[in-house]
Amino acid sequence: MNARDTGAELRNTPVDSEAERIAASLVVRARAAQRRFESAGQQALxxxxxxxxxxxxxxxxNLQLADLAVRDTGLGNADDKYRKNFRKTLGLLRDLHGQKTTGVIAVDKARGVVEIARAAGVVAAVTPSTxxxxxxxxxxxxxxxxxxAVIVAPSPKGYSSCSxxxxxxxxxxxxxxxxxxxxxxxxxxxxxPATAALMRHCDLVVATxxxxxxxxxxxxGTPAFGVGAGNVASIVTASADLxxxxxxxxxxxxxxxxxSCSSENSLVIEDAVYQPxxxxxxxxGGVLLxxxxKARLQAAMWVDGKLSEQCTAKSAEVIARVAGLEEVxxxxxxxxxxxESGAGADYPFSGEKLAPVLAVYRAADFDxxxxxxxxxYEYMGAGHxxxxxxxxxxxxVRLGVTLPVARVIVNQAHCLATGGNFDNGLPFSLSMGCGTWGRNNFSDNLGFRHYLNITRVAYPIxxxxxxxxxxxxxxxxxFGQ
Structure with a gap:
């Protein structure tokens, strides 16, 4: 289903009056608080x-949140969630430190332009179970x-953690x-219906x-930032430190x-260093099947064409047992x-797996x-x-010029680097825009500037x-005139 189909579906779906009432009441309260808050000054923000x-x-x-997340979603492991909760938030604080986000934020005397930061209003934040x-x-x-102000629409499984x-x-x-x-x-x-109603009543939607x-x-119908599908591939060349x-x-x-949507799903290795x-x-600790x-794993991971919850975000050992691969x-x-040798629906391992399972491809050279x-990426993951x-x-740079991607991550642990890390210059975020390739309206890491309106005052020069x-x-x- 594409965006046009989804829009038609929403228009043709009867409005849930109770969901509308709940969303409207939340937004009324949020808007009253936000209008006082936005003019309280930078220190208050x-x-x-x-x-x-x-x-x-x-x-x-943090420990309570990490444990509860794994207990109620069944996804991931608590130790890594604990680290993620801390490091991603610490990195975000670093990015926000000293940034002016209200009142006059820039004065360009040469151009006669003054920029004023203005709040977006009430934000609907749609968040995932992962x-x-x-x-x-x-x-x-x-x-x-x-x-x-912000109103969160969590996933059903993530409700307890968000609460x-x-x-x-x-x-x-x-x-x-x-x-x-x-x-x-x-x-x-x-x-x-409740999430859709919230989106309609708020001023901005940020959806992950x-x-x-x-x-x-x-x-x-509300201005929105949403992210594309992840399905990251990484290339290993002959000149790499293997x-x-x-x-x-x-x-x-x-x-x-x-x-993470930034975890590698496929690895493409140049022939000269394939076996090494x-x-x-x-x-x-990687085990090549x-x-x-491979056939038994595929049958376990995809049931009726959909990823099985028994394998999603489980450890490799658990997945192997689900697939009946006791020896593995x-x-x-x-x-x-x-x-793997192909891509597309007939090659399910070429898509996103949300599990510690890696498809390995062999290529003659870098091109x-x-x-x-x-x-x-023609099948899945374009833009990420x-x-x-x-x-x-x-x-x-060659990859950045030729592939449909918003980021090229060089010699780094991909899932940690894509959303910003302390050893690269990308802003910290858990939501990565995928540009028009991924049917998104932005190709940045979602950051504070996406939550702002900017008013510009223009003086004569x-x-x-x-x-x-x-x-x-x-x-x-x-060419002549």
């Missing part, structure tokens, strides 16, 4: 965002930093004298999670049992690998490897990002009208 950040970062609360605390916190902190997060945030708000209505959430049970929710956000690459792929592929790279991956084992499970694999990635392990820095020849002289010289 900074205090509110800091309160929300500390609500999730404090070790005792990160039921970290993603809501990220959106809440960004929204508050910019003078907005506990808001309880912790309101405790911090109470200490700082901040109105609790600035941060709210839909009541249980979470439903599509299933493509159905993202398409619904774009079709809601041991270092394997270790980084291990870290990325196994972090939180591959719940497989050996390094084996040394890191034979054809019969006995090896306690860190991740599973299958050799052929890029071609394999292009084929994969590509990984590169190489000793040739110029190859990264000395007129300077350019000469036609100054602008078109080169064209005239080459």
């Amino acid at each position: 900074d205090t509110a965002s800091a309160a929300a950040a500390w609500a999730i970062m404090e070790p005792g609360r 990160n039921p605390a970290a993603t809501p916190a990220n959106k809440i902190i960004n929204a508050l930093k910019c003078g907005n 506990l997060l808001l309880e912790f945030i309101h405790e911090q708000f109470d200490k700082a004298g901040i109105h609790p209505d600035l941060v709210q959430m839909l009541p249980a049970p979470i439903s599509k 999670g299933s493509q159905a929710n993202v398409r619904m956000a774009y079709a809601s 041991r270092d690459s394997a270790r980084k792929i291990l870290h990325s592929k196994t972090f939180d049992n591959a719940t 790279m497989l050996s390094e991956l084996d040394a890191c 034979d054809a019969a084992q 499970a006995a090896r306690r694999p860190a991740f599973l690998m299958v050799e 052929a490897a890029a071609g394999v990635v292009r084929d994969i 990002s590509v990984g590169l392990h190489s000793g040739d820095a110029g190859q990264a 000395e007129e300077r009208v350019p000469d036609v020849d100054e602008l078109l002289g080169d064209f005239f010289k080459r």
Whole structure:
């Protein structure tokens, strides 16, 4: 179903009057609190965002949230969620520190333009079950930093984690004298009609999670930022440090049992280093399945064409047992690998798996490897990002020029780097725009600037009208007038 189909579906679906009433009442409360908050000054905005950040970062609360997330969603592992909750929030605070987000934020005397930051209003934050605390916190902190109120629409499985997060945030708000209505959430049970109603009543939608929710956000009639599908492929070239690459792929592929949309799903290896790279991956705990084992894994992972909950975001050992691969499970694999040669619906391992399972491709050279990635992205994942392990820095730019990707991640653990890390310059985020390739209206990491309106005051300056020849002289010289 495409965005146009989703829009038609929404228009033809009867409005749920109770869902509309609930959404409207939440927004009325949020709007009243937001209108007072947005004019309270930069320190008030900074205090509110800091309160929300500390609500999730404090070790005792963080541990409760991480444990609850795994218990109620069955996705990932608590240790990695604990690290994610802390590091992603710490990185976001670094990005926000000292940023002006209200009042006059820029003065360009030469152009006679003054820029004024204005709040978007009431934000509907649609969040996934894969990160039921970290993603809501990220959106809440960004929204508050910019003078907005926010209402979260969590996934049904993530409801308990989000509810506990808001309880912790309101405790911090109470200490700082901040109105609790600035941060709210839909009541249980979470439903599509309730989420759709919230989207319609708010001023801005920021949607992360299933493509159905993202398409619904774009079709809601409310300005929206939504993200594309993940299905990351990484290339390993002949010039790569194979041991270092394997270790980084291990870290990325196994972090939180591959719940991240930035976790590698496919690895394309140049022929010259194919076997040595497989050996390094084996040394890191990767287990390459034979054809019969691959078939059994495929049958377990996809049931009636859909990813099975029994395998999604589970450990490689658990997945192997679900597939009946006891001999593989006995090896306690860190991740599973299958050799693949094609892309598309007939090759399900070429798509997103949300599990520590890696499809491995063999390519004659760098250009052929890029071609394999292009084929994969024609099926799924266009716009998101590509990984590169190489000793040739110029190859990264070639990928950025030719592939349909918004990011090229070079010699890094991909899932940790794509959303910002302390050893690269990307902004910290849990929502990555995929540009028009991924049917998104932005290609940045979703950040605080997406939660702002900018008013521009234009003063008169000395007129300077350019000469036609100054602008078109080169064209005239080459082609005549």
